[in-house]
Amino acid sequence: MALADLAAKSLTLLPPETAHRMSLKALAAGLGPKLAADADPVLATSIAGIELSHPVGLAAGYDKNGEAPDALLAAGFAFVELGAVTPRPQVGNPHPRLFRLREDRAVINRMGFNNEGLDALKTRLEARAGKPGIVGINLGANKDSEDRAGDYVTLVKALKGLASFFTINISSPNTPGLRDMQGEEALGALLARVNDARWTEPVFLKVAPDLDAAGIESIVRVAMENRISGLIVSNTTLARPDSLKSQHKVEAGGLSGAPLTHASTEVLRQVRIAAGPDLPLIGVGGINSVDSAYAKIRAGASAIQLYTALVYEGPGLVKRLRDGLAARLKADGYTSLAEAVGVDA
Numbered sequence: 001m002a003l004a005d006l007a008a009k010s011l012t013l014l015p016p017e018t019a020h021r022m023s024l025k026a027l028a029a030g031l032g033p034k035l036a037a038d039a040d041p042v043l044a045t046s047i048a049g050i051e052l053s054h055p056v057g058l059a060a061g062y063d064k065n066g067e068a069p070d071a072l073l074a075a076g077f078a079f080v081e082l083g084a085v086t087p088r089p090q091v092g093n094p095h096p097r098l099f100r101l102r103e104d105r106a107v108i109n110r111m112g113f114n115n116e117g118l119d120a121l122k123t124r125l126e127a128r129a130g131k132p133g134i135v136g137i138n139l140g141a142n143k144d145s146e147d148r149a150g151d152y153v154t155l156v157k158a159l160k161g162l163a164s165f166f167t168i169n170i171s172s173p174n175t176p177g178l179r180d181m182q183g184e185e186a187l188g189a190l191l192a193r194v195n196d197a198r199w200t201e202p203v204f205l206k207v208a209p210d211l212d213a214a215g216i217e218s219i220v221r222v223a224m225e226n227r228i229s230g231l232i233v234s235n236t237t238l239a240r241p242d243s244l245k246s247q248h249k250v251e252a253g254g255l256s257g258a259p260l261t262h263a264s265t266e267v268l269r270q271v272r273i274a275a276g277p278d279l280p281l282i283g284v285g286g287i288n289s290v291d292s293a294y295a296k297i298r299a300g301a302s303a304i305q306l307y308t309a310l311v312y313e314g315p316g317l318v319k320r321l322r323d324g325l326a327a328r329l330k331a332d333g334y335t336s337l338a339e340a341v342g343v344d345a
Helices: 002-011 016-028 070-072 118-127 148-159 176-184 184-197 214-226 257-277 292-297 308-313 317-331
Strands: 045-047 049-053 056-058 079-085 099-100 108-109 134-139 165-169 202-205 230-234 254-257 281-284 304-306
Touching: 002 016, 016 070, 016 230, 045 184, 056 230, 056 317, 070 134, 079 118, 079 165, 099 292, 108 308, 118 134, 118 148, 118 304, 134 148, 134 304, 148 176, 148 184, 148 292, 165 184, 176 184, 184 214, 202 214, 214 257, 230 257, 254 257, 254 308, 257 281, 257 292, 292 304, 292 317, 304 308, 308 317
Parallel strands: 056 079, 056 304, 079 134, 134 165, 165 202, 202 230, 230 281, 281 304
Antiparallel strands: 045 049, 099 108, 108 254
16 A cells, blocks of 8 residues: 555655546556455444444545546545536536645545536446445535435436435535525525436435534434435535645635534534434544544544545555554444444534
């Protein structure tokens, strides 16, 4: 993994989107890192009926078009989330739209759901049908859609049977008005329509970290009333902590990475308290160390996802998290990951 980490760090010398494309091409060509699938049994976890050998997954945003899910699984992730995908292809927002905040170990993006669209992703998923591995799909709405709730229904219907789970993404800050769908009335209407479309796969709802207590209570209540399988907490933030040092801190878009660690973990803890012990939660936001990963689990997450930290830490981070979490659980006297979930909530 050391060589893979060195290669990943060398990519940071390139413009961010160029580096992203090059890394995806390398993975698709079979040049990615490999990590043995065997994980310590203490890490085995289940979320919404999905059995995972360990809790570390890849968040949406890296492989938007399903170009390299199997290579990413081979790199050690227990599960991979593709997307976001929209029904129609979308170029996203104007360049530049992706910024590394090196001093802050963070990224700001205003990509705007750039992707090749439903048909391209569906074709790739059909080609890998029957292969092992947990692969989910993050669903988005087209920016110019006249019926954004209908976009999610279209995607669920079209991709049935091709994914291990779906994620309804209404929390990206880079599509104007999208976060308005987190409001109680709009969210209830959206989830009711998705329910009418039915599904066999688990369906998660991804929420923003910029929620107050009332917003958390509302989203949890509506999600549970509509039998959503679980929540992913959280997306990128519009907040700009005073601690940011990078010249790019003034850029518009969603902030991810280390500055989000505490805030996203606190929102996760509040969601766990509001939801009680049974609603499955996936923790995302600022995971870059064993400490931050373990904090997510103790705050209420049965699984975690990361992305931004890979830019700075390299793919070897997956093994470091996997091994470190196993050691931490055993040191604290736990015989299973489930015993540690939510102990700080």
